[in-house]
Amino acid sequence: MKRRKIGVLSVALTLTTALTAACGGANGDAKSTSSGESSNGENLAADQSISVGVLNELSTGDTLLVSDIGTNTAMNQYLEGLYRLDENNQPIPALAEETIVSEDGLTYTFKLKEDATWSNGEPVTAHDFVYAWRQAVNPEKAAPYSYMFTSVVNAEEIINGEMTPDELGVEAVGDYEFKVQLNVPVSYFLGEMAFMPFFPQNQTFVEEMGSDYGTSSDTTLSNGPFILTGWDGTNQAWSYEKNEDYWDAENITLESIDIQVIKEVSTALNLFESGGLDDAILSGEIAKQYVDHEAYVVEPEARTNFLQFNYTDVPMLSNAKLREAFSLVLNREELANTILGNGSLPAKALVPHDFVTNPVTGNDFADDAGDFLTYDKEKAKQLYEEAKEELGTATIEIALVADDDETSKLVGQYVQGELQNNFEGLTINLTNVPKNNRIEKGQSGDFDMILGGWGAILPDAINLLDIMNSETTFNNGPYKNEEVDQLLNDAETVNANDPEIRWQNMLDAQGLMLDEKGFIPLYHTAEVHLRNPKLKGVEVHSVSSRYDYRNAYIEE
Structure with a gap:
């Protein structure tokens, strides 16, 4: 596994205009409100549930073990970290209420929202981040992305077994203040905070579940705009249900998102045309036949x-x-x-x-x-x-x-x-x-x-x-x-x-x-998608988690 130190960049590399524009896609409309009318004046449909086709099964419910974009994207719907990506792939605050960076760029202090909770009712605290990050560099965990933590003080030594996880350069300063010490400044550090291995974990729940943690929706907690339901660890269908206790629940319009793993394009097409899917992935000859369709989107x-x-x-x-x-x-x-x-x-x-x-x-x-x-x-x-x-x-x-x-x-x-x-x-x-x-x-x-x-x-x-x-x-x-x-x-x-x-x-x-x-x-x-033209506000990212449905809604 790679053990790397990440150096400072005097100027962060940026996405070019063409890709940034593409990421907004045809569905980068304004988000909806809870008033029965979207913020651009369009009426909302009474039924705010959608069905989406994906290509692959979920691999895990453990943010430290995820190694594929599909599962990373799924987690993005029901979990939340310090930051998330906006429609232009840029990090914006999520659980971080305030971020303070020292003048030398070596210390990050994140002051957390105090009204964020896990789906078991417990608050999301700085201790959840300390626990998750220490687990990420613990050699016994064998987290595939542990190398991404090596800019944090002592992380490399811990990964190599030379120090213990509790010596990692992270600290909970009270319940709602999380401090990180770096070896070197990292200009894209906040972008990393939107990636799943940097998300929090509830220590009590993880330890209670033991080896079963993250193997089904019942052994996985949610703290994002939706809650994962109906996943038994191997099945090819699950759902995201609106999290009524989410700190920003009043601005989440979709009530449910049903996910189906569909590997045959003809099956996805038939379901879309019969109304069984609001979003279907196409390829090959079928994709070429639908270039002029009103639902056709290239991402x-x-x-x-x-x-x-x-x-x-x-x-x-x-x-x-x-x-x-x-x-x-x-x-x-x-x-x-x-x-x-x-x-x-x-x-x-x-x-x-x-x-x-x-x-x-x-x-x-x-x-x-x-x-x-x-x-x-x-x-x-x-x-x-x-x-x-x-x-x-x-x-x-x-x-x-x-x-x-x-x-x-x-x-x-x-x-x-x-x-x-x-x-x-x-x-x-x-x-x-x-x-x-x-x-x-x-x-x-x-x-x-x-x-x-x-x-x-x-x-x-x-x-x-x-x-x-x-x-x-x-x-x-x-x-x-x-x-x-x-x-x-x-x-x-x-x-x-x-x-x-x-x-x-x-x-x-x-x-x-x-x-x-x-x-x-x-x-x-x-990817070519056929997406219901009435489905608006889906954020599409070219990096990290591919989709974000927190701003999505169905028009009348």
Whole structure:
């Protein structure tokens, strides 16, 4: 697991205008009030309940164990931390009534709202944050995002077993004041406060539930605008019910949100057209057929999907010519535009366009980086034959693992087909599994090649590039290049105060990884939705939690 120190940024990297505008989407209307009329003068429907289709099951109810965007998004509806993201992906106060930052940027003092409660009736206090953060760095917890806490005093030493969790640089100054001491200033620290691992946990409840904590809605507490109900830990349907005890309940209009896991596009479409869904996810040919539909919405993500290789257990994948052949034979334009047809874009590198700009020059990171990924079938075949000769084999058999939703199946089948059809003697055995299982297989090394992805939780290129660091939790290969590791660490520490050098560190790290095809980026993701035009106020984020329904409402 990566143990990193995050340095100060003199100027925070910002989202470019294009992506920021996209995040508002077609549903970024004004929020509703509880008076029977929305704030833009539209009448509210009598029934303020909606049904939404999603692609994946919930993986956990424990904020410290979440490792996928889908579950992170679910938690965003029924949990609340110090900050949350607004419609432009910027952090705004949630439970934090007041935030005081010391002049040197090393001390954060959060004064909490005193009327926030858990769904068991207990108040949300500073002690809940102290408990959760100490658990996050406790090696026994094995929290996948523990490395994100290493800017906090003593966190790295605790994670490494050199100190105890109660020595973490956090303190409850009374019941409603939470103080954090940092090793170095972190300009995007408040943005991290909107991410689930930094949320509070009620110690009494967690310890009472023991190993069952977070395994069902009955063993999970809520403190957000909605309450999680109807989840037994494995089922594919659950609900968010309005939390009448939420501190801002009077401004929450939706009464309930019913969630269904739907992995087949045709099923989602049929449910939408029959009124059984207010929000359905489409892809492939069906998505292309609905471009002109009034409910059609395209939502970009700051995420790149790619192929990862098992370098530890499958030595042949360390052959650079074989990996480059695999990359060259894949037509990313065809994959994104013809196979997926959902607004996803062909990858030319790992970091997408319209994500971050240089704080000094204003240049887009992707423009400065240039294109690394090309399509050349003939060169691919030549390199493949050379690779087989170097490996001393005439046949190669590789297992490929992918998620079991329809989009992932399309991608997996495309990759399987292009590789097998163009390379003599190659067999690709494709297995589709639920996303939770794919993540487990990736982290345990139970794969040859795996189709995964990495989405940003902060508007900073390092947040995507971190996946290339050999010590990062989700670098499943693991891919390891000491120079890449050093460049990324320099960008986060010694050069963190020099935006131009830091920028070049990140460009160089990405360039090295892509030159040797450490991963093979395929496409930058987007989703096509059919969303009920009467459903307004849904906030869509390109980073971290994808959706926020606290301002949503149904018009008459």
